Amino acid sequence: MEISKIIKLEREQRNLSINQLSEQVEIPSYIIEKLENDENYATQDPYGKLYARKVLKFFGVDVPYEEKQEVVEETPKITTKILNPLVSVLPHTLTILVLALFIYANANFFSNKMEVQVNNIPEKYVNTVNTTKDQTQDQKVIDSITLVSEGDVWITISVDGEKSIINLKEGESKTIKFNNKIAFETIGNADKLKIIYDGKEVKITGREIIHNVFVDSDGIFYNGYNVLRGVPKI
Numbered sequence: 352m353e354i355s356k357i358i359k360l361e362r363e364q365r366n367l368s369i370n371q372l373s374e375q376v377e378i379p380s381y382i383i384e385k386l387e388n389d390e391n392y393a394t395q396d397p398y399g400k401l402y403a404r405k406v407l408k409f410f411g412v413d414v415p416y417e418e419k420q421e422v423v424e425e426t427p428k429i430t431t432k433i434l435n436p437l438v439s440v441l442p443h444t445l446t447i448l449v450l451a452l453f454i455y456a457n458a459n460f461f462s463n464k465m466e467v468q469v470n471n472i473p474e475k476y477v478n479t480v481n482t483t484k485d486q487t488q489d490q491k492v493i494d495s496i497t498l499v500s501e502g503d504v505w506i507t508i509s510v511d512g513e514k515s516i517i518n519l520k521e522g523e524s525k526t527i528k529f530n531n532k533i534a535f536e537t538i539g540n541a542d543k544l545k546i547i548y549d550g551k552e553v554k555i556t557g558r559e560i561i562h563n564v565f566v567d568s569d570g571i572f573y574n575g576y577n578v579l580r581g582v583p584k585i
Contacts, residue, residue, distance in 0.1 A: 353390045353393075353394075354386075354390060354393040354394050354403055354407075354414060355386060355387050355388060355389065355390045355393045356387075357407070357412060357414060358383075358386050358387050358393070358403065358406050358407065358410075359387040361407075361410040361412060362387075362410075365410075369383050369384060369387075372406070375409065376405055376406055376409050377503075377505065377518045378402055378405065378406065378505075379505065379539060382402055383402075383406070385399070386399065386402060386403055386406065397514045398507050398514060398516070398536065401507075401514065401515065401516050402516070405516070491549070492568060493548065493549050493568045494528055494529060494530065494568070495526055495527060495528040495529065496526070496527055496529075496533065496546055496547065496548050496566055496571075497524055497525070497526045497527075497546070497547040498517070498519060498524060498525045498526075498527065498544060498545075498546060498547075499523075499524045499544070499545040499546075499547060499552075500519035500520065500521060500522065500523050500524070500543060500544060500545075501521060501522075501543040501544070501545065502521050502540055502543035503518075503519070503520060503521065503540060503543070504517075504518070504519045504538070504539060504540045504541070504543055504544045505517070505518050505519075505538075505539040505540070506518075506519075506535060506537070506538050506539070506544075507535070507536040507537045508527075508533065508534065508535050508536065509533070509534040509536065510527060510528075510529050510533050511529055511530050511531050511532065511533075519544075521543075529566070529567075531567065532565060532566065532567045533565070533566040533567070534563075534564075534565055534566075535561075535562075535563070535564040535565070535566075536562060536563065537560065537561075537562050538555075538560065538561050538562075538564065539559070539560050540559055540560075541555060541556055541558055541559065541560060541561045542554070542556065542557050542558060542559055546566075546571060548566070548570070548571055548579060551579055553571065553578055553579060555571070555573050555578055556573070561573070
């Protein structure tokens, strides 16, 4: 039976409305409707599969998803008749190559030995290089943010390509570490979410639901704008 039909059947058998199920599993009602009516979303979409697994777990239903199996082809075998002559010739060939490289390297060394020059770098350039190196070492690398909720907030998120769902109650906080990038696909009740980034606290927008917010080592980006610009540290 299809996943979408199983979800709908289990809900109806328990006499639960979509809104009642939404409250119990903490998933928006419009997503539950989509799970019940769109089999591709429930089985193919990465976020849809996460939501479907959460609802099925609530119902106590274990429905295994099909996993792709990779077919590993055997490496072609080299026949012994071909391999034996190669094995007998290979040591002699390697020896000749090593001797040729040794003679060539020595010839180049002696021919170029008298042409080597040592150029002293002026002191002012040395100081400039050292200063630049010190500045680079002093740069702070941001690899985490903290989410602070002022109400019920739900988030679909991708951290370095790994997708998941986050639900926060009022007063809860969660620290997220990343190597490259965090992508918030959807933030529900975004007006109740604060993001702390390198000691700076921001609310992205006063809207209830927003999409496509990105975080990396350069800042927090929404609609192509870095929302951290001009924000003082806490």
